[in-house]
Amino acid sequence: MxxxxxxxxxxxxxxxxxxxxxxxxxxxxxxxxxxxxxxxxPSNPDPFEIDYNNLNVTGIDNSERYLAYHQSIDTLYSDAVALKLTLTDTSEFYSASFSKNLMQTLSFPTLRADWSSSYIPRNKVVDIKVITLFDVNESIKAGDDITEHLLYAARDSFDLYHNLSQGISKLNGIQSNDRGSVIVLVLKVSVENTQSQFEVKVTLENGDELSSTTELFTIIES
Amino acid sequence: MRLAIFILFSLISQGIFGQSRIFKNQEFFFTVGARELGVEKFSPNEHLDFLNYVDTYPEYADFIVLKLGYKFDFLTKMTADIKLVMMDDIIPDNYDVSVHYFIRPWLGVGVGSMLNKNWITYFEEYHIQTFPEYYMSDNNVRQFTTYDLGFYLAPAIKLFDNEIIKLQITCDLGISSFMKEEASFYYKKKLSNERLYDHYETKIDFQPYIQPKIDVRLKAFKIKEATIGLLLNSNYYYSKRSMNYFRTIQTWTAENGITKQVKPSKHKYSRVEFNMGMFLRW
Incomplete structure (x- = not known):
């Protein structure tokens, strides 16, 4: 039993x-x-963090109906001086924040791989300064700060210009293009000279300063 | 306007199927006609004048007009007349509604309201002519539809009112205004960074008008209690009008806009209409 x-x-x-x-x-x-x-x-994973470490400034044509955003030129009309500022992170795989980005890369939603990457700078731009290396007119001489005479041009042709602070906000926001963050600045005053050249300084919130000098522009009277 | 049609047919249905004590001498009618606009045009000057761009075709009738109507007598001496008006687009977004009180069988006084549509087109040409040193960011033809809303008093005389023929003359004395509309333009100066934004916002400004009307109804035949006949009417609208507006110009940025009120010169504005159709009265 x-x-x-x-x-x-x-x-x-x-x-x-x-x-x-x-x-x-x-x-x-x-x-x-x-x-x-x-x-x-559907979810929006956090944008990849990048650190701006390179600044490039070129001249672009704004003499026609629409801004020629993608074409750099060295000859500008005196009333249509426009500069394209490009900020990039040239480090390999955005190395400064690589490990954090790696964790996100390997996360479940990312592996689903049907969304586009987006990027955001870790250290924000706090200031942009533009100095002219040649005389602009009777009152603006070589070495003068001409930042106050510049306006930010959004890409939309059906829009007026904006103050520089909005351009800085654009650089500090989420970017969809890993080749860099781009803004265009236009000069309000006319250049009464046959040549011009500009030095642009961008200050980041960690104190770093990025600087670039444009090529020598030939100025044609408008 | 679907609501307006619904109300119209609800009233007709009630009249047909409901008690006949309230509505008497009910009539449903439709007409087809032609409308000719005559708007005085001026040369371009310092400010845009929208009435220079009212759609008109000098060599033939400007619009085909279709009207659906319902008319009835009520409260002994009162008559109501409701018309839905459609232009070439067959959208019933115009109307003419009136109520008359007949002091005598041949003499009455009424009040009413009307709504008429106008098209303002190609007014971007003004800017192309007056700002040759600027590009327009948008090259498309610019147009909008503006509604002319009016309220009127209308004395009426019945010259003939018998079984065979009814002839009535009324004369609308009213005020009307174009409704608010907006239009904007972005400009870019040639060989320059300069950008401009030009914004127009029209105002409501009631201006007087006069509109005599004649209406003839001829009996064709009768079926039981219902009478079917031919309807002819015509009217002539006349006023001196302007389309006033606020204009805001912003240069370079949106922060430095300047707004001013513009009152263009008044244009002679006339509208002649002939309509023919049929009615069913019961």
Whole structure:
């Protein structure tokens, strides 16, 4: 009797263990499914952090109906002086914040790989200063700061210009292009000279200063 | 305007199927006609004048006009006349509604309201002519639809009112105004960085008008209690109008805008209409 009872108890114990396995498997599958489900819903992962370490400034043509955003030129009309500022992070794989970016790269939503990368600078731009290296007119001489005579041109042709602070906000915002953050500045005053050249300094919030000098522009009277 | 049609047909349905004690001498009618606009035009000057760009075609009728109407007598001496008016686009977004009280069987006085549509088109030409040193950012033809809302008093005389022929003359004496509309232009100066923004916002400004009307109904035949006949009417609208507006110009940035009120010269504005159709009276 005792032997029969013991055998029965052993069988019950084994049955309990066997019954537990499907439940555990079910729980694991459920957890994975929930994780998968929420990773499939549209989400905006955080933008990659970058550090601006390079500034490039070129002249562009704003004499026609629309701003020639993608074409750099060395000859400008006296009333249509426009500068394109490009800030980039040239480090390999944005190394300064690589590990944080790596974790995000390997995260579940990122591996789904159906969204576009976006980028945001870690150290924001706090100031832009533009100095003319040639006389501009009777009142603005070589070496003068001409920042107050510059306006920010948004890409939309159906828009007026904006103050420089809006251009700085654009540089500090989320960027969709890993080749750099770009703004265009236009000069309000006319250049009464046959040549011009400008030095642009961008100050970041960590104190770093990026600087670039444009090529020598030939000025044609408008 | 679907609501207006719904109300119109609800009233007709109530008249047909409901009690006839309230509505008497009910009439449903439709007409097809032609409307000719005559708007005096001026040469461009310092400010844009929208009425220079009212759509008109000097050599033939400007618009085909379709009207659906419902007319009925109520409260012994009162008559209501509701018309939905459609232009070439067959959208019933115009109307003429009036109520008359007949002091005598042949003499009445009424009040009413009307809404008429005008198209203002190609007014970007003004800017192309007056700002040749600027590009316009948008090269498309500019146009908008403006509604002319009016309210009027209307004395009426019935010259004939018998079983065969009904002839009524009314003369609307009212005020009307174009409704608010807006238009904007972005300019870019040639060989320069300069950008301009030019914004127009028209004002509501009621101005007087006169509109005599003549209406003839001829009985054709009768079926039981219902009379079917021919309808002819005509009207002539005349006023001296201007489309006043606020103009805001911003140069370089949006912070330094200058706004001023502009009152262009008044134009002679006339509208002649002839309509023909049929009515069903019960």
């Amino acid at each position: 005792k032997r029969v009872l013991k055998g029965t108890l052993d069988n019950v114990k084994k049955m309990k263990e066997v019954n537990l396995i499907p439940k555990v498997l079910l729980l694991l599958a459920l957890g994975f499914g929930i994780k998968l489900f929420f990773s499939c819903t």
